[in-house]
Each structure stands twice: as C-alpha cells, then as structure tokens.
Amino acid sequence: MGNGNVIPIILNANFFFERAVRSLDRFQYDKALKNFRKAAEYEPDNPVNHCNVAGIFSEMGNYEASNEILTHVLENIDSSLTECHFYMANNYANMDNFEEAERSLVKYLEEDLNGDFLMESEELMELLNYELDRPAPLHRIRSREGVVEHDRARALLEEGKFTEAVKLLKEIVKNTPDFLAAHNNLALAYFYMGRFAKAKESIERVLDLAPGDLHALCNLAIFLQYEGDNQSLDRLLRMLEATIPFHQEHVFKLATTMGILGRHRIAYGHFRRLLKDEEVGGDAGLYHYCAAAASNSGLYTEAERCWRQVGKLDPESVVPRFYLAQLEQALKDNQPIPPVSYNYQLPFQEQLKLWKDNKGSFSDEVRSNPLIRSSFFWALRYGDSNTKLQVTQALRWIEDEEMSEVLRAIIEEQPIQEDKLQEAALFSLQRLTGKNTETEPLLGEESISPPRHKVQPEWKEDWQRIIDQTLGIMDRRYDSAQKKAAELLWKQFVGNLYPDVPFFRHVDGWCAALEYLTAKLHNRPVTYREVAQRYGVSPSMVSRYVRRIEDECDVKASMTDSFPPFTENI
Incomplete structure (x- = not known):
C-alpha cells in the first residue's frame, strides 16, 4: 500500500474531544473521561476541556472530584466562567450539602451575565428553600438586572x-x-x-x-x-x-x-x-x-x-360619539373633517370644556390617563398664554406628587412666565399640598385665584426695593416657591391699595412683616421678636405692619384655608 493511501492521525485536543463525545453517546463514561482528560492535557488553558472532565465526574457520581476541577478552573484558568458555580451548586445538592449548594447558586445568579441556566436555577433554588426551610440570601439576579x-x-x-x-x-x-x-x-x-x-x-x-x-x-x-x-x-x-x-x-x-x-x-x-x-x-x-x-x-x-x-366595544366612551358628530357635520357641509388625533381621547380643548362643565371634577380614569397627562406637559411648554393658564388651573385637581413638581417648575421659571400664570400655579400648588377645600369653578373669570388689583399700577422703584431687600434676607432659608409667594403677596398688597399707595418710609419694618407673613403662610415657626431682630426694627412695628397687610389681603383666611404648608424638597 503506497504512502498516498495512508491518512495521518493528528493527535490534538480536537481529536480526543471528538472521541470523548462518541464515548458519551454510547454511555461509556470511563472512555469519555479518559479522552476529555487527554484533551485537557493538550490544551491546559482551555477551560472547556476541564469543565467536560468535571461533567463526566458528576455523571459518574464523583461530585467531590468534579468540584475540585471546577474550583481549579475558577481559581487558575478563567474566573469569569460563572457557570462553574452553577455546576458546583448541583454537585453540592447531590451530596446533600445544601448550605454550600445555596452559596454556589447565589454566587452564580449574582455574577452571571447571560442567565443561560436561569430556569434550572429557579428549580434548584426552590429545592434549597424547601431543604433549608428559608429563602436564599439573594440580593440580585445579574442576568435580569433592571x-x-x-x-x-x-x-x-x-x-x-x-x-x-x-x-x-x-x-x-x-x-x-x-x-x-x-x-x-x-x-x-x-x-x-x-x-x-x-x-x-x-x-x-x-x-x-x-x-x-x-x-x-x-x-x-x-x-x-x-x-x-x-x-x-x-x-x-x-x-x-x-x-x-x-x-x-x-x-x-x-x-x-x-x-x-x-x-x-x-x-x-x-x-x-x-x-x-x-x-x-x-x-x-x-x-x-x-x-x-x-x-x-x-x-x-x-x-x-x-x-x-x-x-x-366601549359604549360609555364619548370619543366615538364626538368624532361621528364631527364627521356627520363635515359631510353635511361638504367640508373635510379636521385632522383627527390618534389619541383615544377627546381633543385637548374639548377636555378642558368638559372639565369646566363638571366644575373641575376629575374622574380616576382621567387622573391616570397618560395621554391626558402628557398633553398637560405639552400645553405648558408649547401652548399659548391662555392654554397655559387653563392647564395650570386644571392641575390643582390632579392630586399627586408629579403635578406638584410641575407647578413648582412653573413658579421657579419666573424670568419667562407671566405673573398671572405664576399666581395660578402658586394657588394650585397650595391646594394640592394641603387640606381639601370646597370645589371652586375651574375655568373662566370666576375661577378662584389670589386677589389681584383691578388696574395694573405702574410699578415703582421703592415698591420693588422692599421685595428685593426681603428676598435678599430670606435667601438660603426659604425655597424658591416660598420666596415667590412673598413677592406675590407684596404685589397683591400694593395692587389692593392702588391708586392710594402710601410712601413706605420704614422699609425694614415692611420687609420684616412680609417675611413674617410668608413664614406663617407656610407653617414655619416664627415670632415677631425673631423677625424684628433680623431686620433691626421693633416687634411692635412688625406686628402693626403685619395687621395692615392682613387687612388688605385677607391673609388670615388664607392661612386657615387656602394656604396650607408646602412640602420642602419634593
């Protein structure tokens, strides 16, 4: 036979791996073990060969030998091969060493990124919970993180x-x-x-x-x-x-x-x-x-x-009735129907009209509707002044934390907002963060808001000086919403006096009175003496000016009903 007919045998890891697999198919574990070991000798740094040896030992019931090899892989070859911990957990469970099985399984679940044995791990965890009569100390499952x-x-x-x-x-x-x-x-x-x-x-x-x-x-x-x-x-x-x-x-x-x-x-x-x-x-x-x-x-x-x-399908919904009526009218007038929103709700202006008719009463469904809530965000960012004002007034009836944050943002963005919008936001926020009040009309001229002067006065420098001085001293001790409340209270006071606004001679006294009332409106502990010392005036002057502002602005009623405390650091 010529040399050309001889097929040379190349002895390498692949050769012995294939022989081992054929032996496994025939359930010849001794031969499979022998060939997997030879494969590991040819490629000692390949963790797969060692894991195959460990797998054969496990099939043969030699769980301790299997775990020794798996430990060798993790400590000396590839510590990232997290499935070794899963194999070890099974070996320990087969040895009735449930404590160690749990430790290895928890380590696998907390370190393994891919979760290839996640289903099997759940079954093993259930067994361990039963055997140990307690839940496993598992803090996270990395493969399901997030x-x-x-x-x-x-x-x-x-x-x-x-x-x-x-x-x-x-x-x-x-x-x-x-x-x-x-x-x-x-x-x-x-x-x-x-x-x-x-x-x-x-x-x-x-x-x-x-x-x-x-x-x-x-x-x-x-x-x-x-x-x-x-x-x-x-x-x-x-x-x-x-x-x-x-x-x-x-x-x-x-x-x-x-x-x-x-x-x-x-x-x-x-x-x-x-x-x-x-x-x-x-x-x-x-x-x-x-x-x-x-x-x-x-x-x-x-x-x-x-x-x-x-x-x-939804007989209680007003949406199909609204659009069918729109369609019928458009066809009757031989006109195209206006563009229809894909949102399964009434158009935004129709919602506002509906809420006005219901005197501001919101159903739970409306409160939890993400499309409606999203339309609030959009209207406040991109709507015209009238829409922004209507939405700000409407927000007072959606009683949750997120709406309070939206209202605070409106108040804090004072350089770009109108006073009327800020006042509406402040009043809505005060309603949301406090006790329930009687239902007020939601939209229109009769809507309740902090009293405003009927005629807009031309703002004078000495009036503004009292605001600036008060806010400067209040800085760092009050949040932005509370400082804005002080500013609005002073503007309301001056507006109610207009056109008979006196010359404010004792600026420090008026500033002290303004801070005192702001603190009281927000349930902050404060005394006349404390404020008087801060501004360098007498407590009697502070008390006198406080009563003057209260008389014009009806602040006492506000403190008991309309101005509940703000929650700081929302």
Missing part, C-alpha cells in the same frame, strides 16, 4: 407619571447600559414631557448599540420631524415605509409612527392588519386608531365604520 425595575417604569409611563419614570429609567440605564428597552422608554418619557433634546439623546444611545432597532428608528423619525431635519427624515422614512414587520408589537409601533408623521395611508394599512389579529382585534382603542388613519386619509366611510365599532 428587568423588575423596568416593568415598574413601564407601569409609571402607562399611569402618566413621567417624572417618576424618568428617574427610575435613568437609574436602570446607568446600571445596565445595554438595556435597549429602558433607553427607548426613557426617550418616550422625555418626549411625553416635551423634552425633545433629551429624548433624541436617549435614542442615539440605542442606535449606537443596535442600529436596526425598529422602536428606536421610529422614535428617531418623530424627533427628526420636530427638529425640522427633513433631509434626514426623508431618508429614514423611505426605509420605514418599505418595512413590513412580522411581530404584533412592531406592527403597532410602525403604524402609530406613520400616523404621527402624517403617512396616514400607510398607517391605515398597518392598523387594518392588526384588526385581523384575534388577540387585539377587539380593542376599542385600536379601532379608533384605524378610524383616525382612515379619516385623515379621506376614507370617511371606513372611518365611520370603525368609530361605530368603537361605540359598540
């Missing part, structure tokens, strides 16, 4: 609590930078609040990690539209318009994005696809989205059909 928190953040978004969601999502992406869903939802939270620059920044992080992420691309398209970057938007839209997603979630995301961007025919096609899905096809909101896309595309017959279906 998942529980992210679910909570999503719930906050759905509840319209955008500020809380942002805080939580920022913490998640800080601890888990590659958590794409958290980045996307952070961008949405910023967007709902009208903070476009921060929203786009979050999306760009997602696309750096995953350039083809459909959620991020859709969000980016919306942000580009608001930026007015039509050239970049057109390129992105050509790609999105040619995309036919398979997953239900992606279809919905693309449909809503096309609707927001004005590609209503494309949006309509995607929404129609979703209506054929038995899982979501009976949702009233989805029929409204389809109706909106159809109406905005001029397909009024289809829009009417969809809104009638909304009425059947």
